[in-house]
Amino acid sequence: MTIRLKVNGKLHETDADPSTPLLYVLRGELELRGPKFGCGLGQCGACTVHIDERATFSCILPITSVAGRKITTVEGLLEDGRPNRLQQAFIDEQAAQCGYCIPGMIMRAQVLLNAKADPTDDEIRKHMRPNLCRCGTHAAIMRAVKRAASA
Structure with missing residues (x-):
């Protein structure tokens, strides 16, 4: 099953298991290093990303729940390649x-x-x-x- 993710304004497809946490796809497949694995339990916030402009812990969020939604990582906040x-x-x-x-x-x-x-x-x-x-x-x-x- 292919899942489409819109990350930092770009469309990506993944064949990862639907229950895979978003953080694993962001780091492992898309090679985005901003979100970090901290606790894996949604308790520390090192993995925080925006889902439809809301702060969300990506370590506990299965990718199926964010298919087609707007996902932004800290890299996506850059403005013309510079810090916002x-x-x-x-x-x-x-x-x-x-x-x-x-x-x-x-x-x-x-x-x-x-x-x-x-x-x-x-x-x-x-x-x-x-x-x-x-x-x-x-x-x-x-x-x-x-x-x-x-x-």
Whole structure:
């Protein structure tokens, strides 16, 4: 069974088992390295992507549930091959220590900024809560989201 996926604006076909998690197809077949395998249980957020512009854990999402839907990874946020405003804010604020969680953090934050141009600190904290950073760079992540909102 061939499943069609629309990832970062391009159509792809996969013959992977329909129950295969989206993350495995993104990394293994499409060679997109932004989404990371963290926990495999939908608890850490390292695998966060956008499905129809909603932040979603791709490690627990079977590919059959996203066939024909709009899938965006952190690579898909680039603008003419350059970091978008939020990605650049993460760079400017040096929001990564190990960097493993950062693609997922960016994807979750982008959804917030798409919905609300100038979120409060409490709104940012609440929205970002599902994604974990084990290195403790939460303060820099907050600054990056605020910087992008004010840009």
